[in-house]
Amino acid sequence: MALDYEESKQKIIEGLKKKLKTKSKFYFNDLSKILGAKPREAKKIVNRMVEEGLLEYWSSGSTSMYGLPGTGKQAAAEHED
Amino acid sequence: MAKHETPMLDQLESGPWPSFVSDLKALAEKRAKNEEGIEFQIPTDVVDDILGVLELSYKHGRTHWKHGGIVGVFGYGGGVIGRYCDQPEMFPGVAHFHTMRVNQPGGKFYTTDYLRKLCDLWDFRGSGVLNMHGSTGDIIFLGTTTPQLEEIFYELTHNLHQDLGGSGSNLRTPSDCVGQARCEFACYDTQDLCYDLTQEYQDELHRPAFPYKFKFKFDGCPNCCVASIARSDLSFIGTWKDDIKIDQEAVQAYIGGELKPNAGAHSGRDWGPFDIQKEVIDLCPTDCMWMEGKELKIDNKECTRCMHCINVMPRALRIGDDRGITILAGAKAPILDGAQMGTLIVPFIKAEPPYTEIKENVIEPIWDWWMEEGKNRERLGELMKRQGLQKMIEILGVEPDPRMVQEPRSNPYIFWKEEEVPGGWKRDIKEFRKYHQR
Numbered sequence: 457m458a459l460d461y462e463e464s465k466q467k468i469i470e471g472l473k474k475k476l477k478t479k480s481k482f483y484f485n486d487l488s489k490i491l492g493a494k495p496r497e498a499k500k501i502v503n504r505m506v507e508e509g510l511l512e513y514w515s516s517g518s519t520s521m522y523g524l525p526g527t528g529k530q531a532a533a534e535h536e537d
Numbered sequence: 538m539a540k541h542e543t544p545m546l547d548q549l550e551s552g553p554w555p556s557f558v559s560d561l562k563a564l565a566e567k568r569a570k571n572e573e574g575i576e577f578q579i580p581t582d583v584v585d586d587i588l589g590v591l592e593l594s595y596k597h598g599r600t601h602w603k604h605g606g607i608v609g610v611f612g613y614g615g616g617v618i619g620r621y622c623d624q625p626e627m628f629p630g631v632a633h634f635h636t637m638r639v640n641q642p643g644g645k646f647y648t649t650d651y652l653r654k655l656c657d658l659w660d661f662r663g664s665g666v667l668n669m670h671g672s673t674g675d676i677i678f679l680g681t682t683t684p685q686l687e688e689i690f691y692e693l694t695h696n697l698h699q700d701l702g703g704s705g706s707n708l709r710t711p712s713d714c715v716g717q718a719r720c721e722f723a724c725y726d727t728q729d730l731c732y733d734l735t736q737e738y739q740d741e742l743h744r745p746a747f748p749y750k751f752k753f754k755f756d757g758c759p760n761c762c763v764a765s766i767a768r769s770d771l772s773f774i775g776t777w778k779d780d781i782k783i784d785q786e787a788v789q790a791y792i793g794g795e796l797k798p799n800a801g802a803h804s805g806r807d808w809g810p811f812d813i814q815k816e817v818i819d820l821c822p823t824d825c826m827w828m829e830g831k832e833l834k835i836d837n838k839e840c841t842r843c844m845h846c847i848n849v850m851p852r853a854l855r856i857g858d859d860r861g862i863t864i865l866a867g868a869k870a871p872i873l874d875g876a877q878m879g880t881l882i883v884p885f886i887k888a889e890p891p892y893t894e895i896k897e898n899v900i901e902p903i904w905d906w907w908m909e910e911g912k913n914r915e916r917l918g919e920l921m922k923r924q925g926l927q928k929m930i931e932i933l934g935v936e937p938d939p940r941m942v943q944e945p946r947s948n949p950y951i952f953w954k955e956e957e958v959p960g961g962w963k964r965d966i967k968e969f970r971k972y973h974q975r
Contacts (some may be wrong), residue, residue, distance in 0.1 A: 460832075483913045484746045489815065494909035499746040506744075507612060513705075513745070517606035517636070518913055519715040520705030520745035 463502045464491055467511065472524050480522040480528030481514050539565070540582055541589035541707035545596065550611060556844065561588055564665055579682050580631075584665045586630030587680070590622055601628075608635055608683050610690040614745040616701025634664070637678040638702035640735070641670055643728035644715040662689050662738030672870075673752065674712030674763070675702035677728055678764055701835070706749055708741035712769075714762040722847065723757030723771035724775025724860040731755045733892055734900075741904075748911035750846030751904075754883055760855065765868075765879070770917040771900065772865040772879045773959040774886075780837040781846075787853035788813070788833045798849045815848050841929060862888045864899055877918045882925060884940045906932045927952060 457520040471490035472482060488498035502522065514521045514528075539562070550556045551930030565584035568577065568735055580586075590601050606619015618636040625632035639655075642912055655676065659665055664680035671677040681689065693699050697710045702710030714720070734753060735742065741751075754765030757775045765772035773858065790796040796809050797804065813833075825839035833853070835846075847854045865887065866881030882897060903917065906929075911920050921929050930937055955961045 459714055476686070481747075485748065485913055495746060496905070499740075499744070502746065503740075503744050513609055513614040514605060514607050514747075515609070515618055515705040516749060517704055520614055520707065526698065 459491065459493055459497055459501055461501060461504060462521055464493075465490060465505060468501070468505065469510065475528060476524075490510045501510060506519070539588070540585035541592060543588050543592040546588060546592050549573045558588070559795070559833075560863065567609070568665065573832070576757060577660075578662045578685055578688075579664065581630075582970075583630040583634070583680060584666065586622075586628035587634075587666070590624065592633055593627070595623065598807045599777055602634075606635070610686050610701065615699060615704040615707040615743055618704055620680070626865055628712070629788045631680065631792070633682040634680040635686065636704075637663075637681065638671065638710065639676040639678060639693060640702040640710050641675050641712070642699075643713055643731055644718055645670065645674075646715070651697070658689065658692055658697070662692075662891075672768070673702070673709045676712040679791050679959070688869075692694045703742045703750075706745040706747045707751070708738050708747070709726070709736050709742065709750055710742070710753045711755070711761055714757050716755070716757040720757055721851070722760060722844070722856055724777055724856055725757065726775075727755040729890065730773065730888055730892060730895075732894075733890065738895065738900075746890040747904075747908060749914045749916055751907075751917065758844065758846050760848065766865055767868050767876065767878055768870045768878070769868055770866065772866065772868060773888075773895075774863045775860065776842055776863045776885065777856035778885055781835055781840065781857060782855040783835065784855075785852050787833055788850065789831060790851050791853055794918075796847070796850075796852055800851055817820075817849050819847055828863040843855045860888075861885050862895075864895075866903065867916070867921045869916045869918050877922075879918075880921065881941050883930060883935070884938055902932050903929075903933075 468487055468490055471487075475482075484495070484498075484502065488495050489503055491498045491501065494500075498520075502511065506513065509525060512523050512525045514523055543558075546558045560564075561584055565582070565588065568581050568584055568796045569583070571577070601623050603621045603623050606617040606621060609615075609617040613638070617748050618640050620634045620636055622628050622631045622634060623724075626805065630829050642651075656665075656667070657669060659678050661682060662685045663678050666679040668679060670676035690701065709733045713727040713731035715721070716725075717723040718728060723767070743746070751771075752769040753771050753773070754763050755773045756763055759776060761767075761772055761774060765774060776944045786794060791798060793928035794810055794815050798816065804850070813828070818828065822843050822845075823839045823841055825836040827834050862883075862885070863881065864883035866882045868879035869875055886895060886899070887894070907917050907920055910924065911917070915923075926941065930941075
């Protein structure tokens, strides 16, 4: 059964906010675990959240991670906020 | 006059090889003079500052680049890699120095006009420093600022008809050999398959949801010119099932010296007359060739497609007609944790558009498994090692095949399961003890 977008969105935002004290960037696996969904289902939700600006990508070049926009050191330090 | 003193870099120029330091210096000077009157969109002295920051890194023995970034173009999670200098006051030209990966054309075919357009774009909106090509195969634009990213992306996609490539936890830019366009050894149309899969898997290329990087590479024949067997998570290598075609007259022409071995590629010095026994037959790794009078014979079922004989005598020996692909999985060539070669998973599959069998029976089941079971930053080859080839075979729904075994006793991946053995693991111990003492 397809996941409900609004519900999933809230789950992810709350899930990530809870962990903000310790980290600001998350692997894709962390997001699918929060949703309790298979990766392909979770990807649909995550893609849409990126499109709406609710999540942003971070990349080292070799690995990609996701974060809530504006969180972590990077955005302010590099004047990308 | 150079902006920064670079004594250590200067020393690199003294070696016998062409030097990237000389190239960078030449480009720095060219930008400073700007005889073409380009309206540089990023600092003119960007290349001077690359040299400066590199010299400083050599002096300190540490990098002065920070790790990664959040920049990109809208909707894409790959193709742009944020790069920032941690000494922006000293080197303002490279304070922002993002990398862009651009999908290379199939087989890396370019026209000079197209290359010029790429360079013009990059001189105008970037540092002018290019890497042709990165080890994944794509065109690497090194160094631009954040406001230029969308501009470059627009120009690339609308006027140069090219897309960004993959980076991060994405499908990386698929890469292929020249294939049937130039090479008679190609057993399938590498460029068609590469292009087809690039289009089919756009979402995987641009929106990262894999545990780590994933690479496809396409080699038309087992010469493996793009080294797919060593560098790609899924390696597609052209092969044939029937016999190597022999033109006995041409074999004699090689023996008689009328045809040059290796199509004359080793003509730089005199190697003496061609000796088929020494140079071909004795070098066959499976000893499957011999001469019977004036006839060259091949025991084709022993052939392992090493390609040596075909490479030496391309006019006399040709690939068979029943052609397809062998697929290997799990290769990687990382710097930190040991290289690994691909393991054969599909001995032979036909490569015919629309490639449905390859997509639905091979690629997608593997991805589903790896996406669910792969740990963060674990390559497919590592997952195969951790869970075993047997698991991989189950995922693909194929029968174990002796060709999957690399060599006897080195990778005994296949174990019986209880339900596969008549009577299971339980036995009547009393009956057993009748014949076997304690």
